[in-house]
Amino acid sequence: MNFAAERLYDDQALAEWRDRCRGFVEHEILPFIPQWEREPRLAWECYRKLAAFGYLRLSYPRRLGGLELSGIWEEVAMEELARAGKGPRAYLVRIARNYGHLLDDGRPEHQRILEDVLSGRHMLAFAETEAAGGSDAANIRTTAVAEGGGYRLTGTKAYISLVPGADLLIVTALTDPGAGGKRGMSLFLVPVDTPGVTIVPVDTPDLKAWHTLGTVVLRDVWAPPTALLGEAHRGFYHIKARVWSRRGLDHRLTPGEALAYYFREPRDAAGRKTVGGRPLLDVPRYQSMLIDNFGFAELYRLASLRVLAGTAPAGTAASASASASAMQFFTKVLERQMMMAKLEIEGGDAVARDTRVLQDMVFHAGARAAGGGVDIHFIIVGQELYGREWACHRD
């Protein structure tokens, strides 16, 4: 079996890269977190700093202005960024990292825009979900009617991450409603300031500056022919090929973070706290919880090695989306168990000291809401396992 990816962590150059990332996070990000979190809107300054360092283009190929680092390098960079909490990593970086790939359709004008996104001059939001369709990418009602060589877009997109804040939207719309979402959907690049686009913010104070949400209303929005991303009517497959295999990594912890956060920190807390006159660490129930957390973190680490191998630059292995989905399952199912154990062990300490655990609990809930729960990922994994008869929107 190829577990050799683990050996890559021993690499000297990788250690130097880790030091660079750590220095950047400690000097350029951590001191400003309280200030950014006081702002009601998205932390653009943080976004630009991350872009300037290269965080948005770690795994992009050089032809698109990326650094073309392998998965493990990106992992290390993310692990260091995680020291600043879930906000910057999960919500700011992922947008460009994942959805920017939709701009890679071979057209020079879109490539230039992608380069601007990766360097922090633009921020993208992916206007995909609708209230009636949820996680089902093909279940949309927004239409794009061909008119005068371009398109007229009409519809409403709900719960779109980083809206407001983003200045560019990628919108999914039906160009052939009769063919349905899978064979009749196209993608359009729409600047937020286009006439007819209205952004209605959704109030998410608990997610602070990091994860703004909004509704996007499109009323007869004119999109020129150059706004079309990829081929007409092939939008579903464009998303599938470029985004799905990466999506499972959106909100996940890095393995090092999982171990530190869900095992070491509660273990240290259990050593300090007492119950009935003896340390929590001596109580079998808490011992078991900590051991479970350690075990989950290890499962997570191994799964990460597998996913890293499958999502190296331009990696589009057939099972990559299932791997990413399985990772999502882990993030949402096992991480929840780990979180509960941590909360129970750290208990009053967490509330009194306003430690990161409460904030991350909120982010965790936000991620679950944004990612649409685990059901869709079960379907994706299940279809790979059990074949087409599963009820699923994938081809």
Added chain:
Amino acid sequence: MTPAASQAIGAELAFTPELSDEERRLRAWVQSICRRLIGPQLTSWERTGRVDAAGVRALAESGLFSLLRRLPDGACQGWAALALALDEVARESASVAWLVLAQNLLRAFLPTELCDGVETGAVVVTLADHEDQSVGPPVGAGLGARVTAGERGMRLTGTKRNVLFASIATHLVVTAGSEAPGGGRFLVRAGERGCLVSPIVPGGLRSAGFGDVALSSAPAIPVCPWTATSAAFSSVWRALGTLIEIANGLAAVAFMVQDARRKRSFGKPLLKWQAIQFKLTDGYLKLSMVRMMAHYFAWVLDQRLHVTGSGLDVDCYAALLRTMYCKLGQEVQEYCVELGSGRAYRVGHPAWRRYMDFVTLLLLAGGDDPDRELLSRTLLRPASTASV
């Protein structure tokens, strides 16, 4: 499940770490052995309660019993290959997988001439650990079986319970205490005067040739004192045994997927119902993850790493594997037999057979209490903070 089905599903495992070309060839080779040598004989072996002599010979000659290579320094290599083989064989028969594991591992305790016998099937060696009063991994000092040294050499007295392959073994590796500190493992020839095997019929692992072994001043040769080596052997035995349990569970899931396609409920196949799909996927994912831990464990042994990437030594990693299997993997097998409902209740039904194998394996290996104890001592003591 047929090997072909196993192969089809195996090829789609989302969490299977990538196999090298050599490993793919190895897997195909093991699958062909399952198809030719194990599958056709399984019913007959289960009826008689043991793998027959011809079957043992055929398996030995195929090379399945000599997957581990001994290096000049005494260490072994080929763990990943052994794990891969166990994974495949256990999908066909958990009993035969245990036979493969025992022959590969216990050869380390045999003199050279007996090792050669293992490769031809003339020698079948098994491990006699369990006693009435002991649960989980054996410890030398607490054992009832005792060795005494006299003028006629070492003699072993005691009773060992639920010994796998006792009814076909030619040699037993017996754990026993002694006057010397710690005790150790001793080699006893089955059928020798003073060694009486009483076959028993268990609910599961029906071709494993279970038996109780009564030893009364049986001649014994010391093969391994209670040292770190012996403890490491126990860890490897336990970890790879857990892999057999995991593979048995995955085979049960694969069978139930096929079964749920055929079986109808409320007018459509069971597998069309999301409640069924989700539960099977949930179980499959959890088993697959723990399975990956087992293969990683084998990889670590092959790499001769003393510490895994998570900072645990090999003994602790084996304990963690067992803990995670007990935590995540066992409920899946319960669900599989539940899904089979009335039909699975029949003796001989594949779901029932898998379930009874699962229960028997669990009884043999015990729960994860000793493993949690070991992990508590290692992971949770203050001094360990720096290491993990």
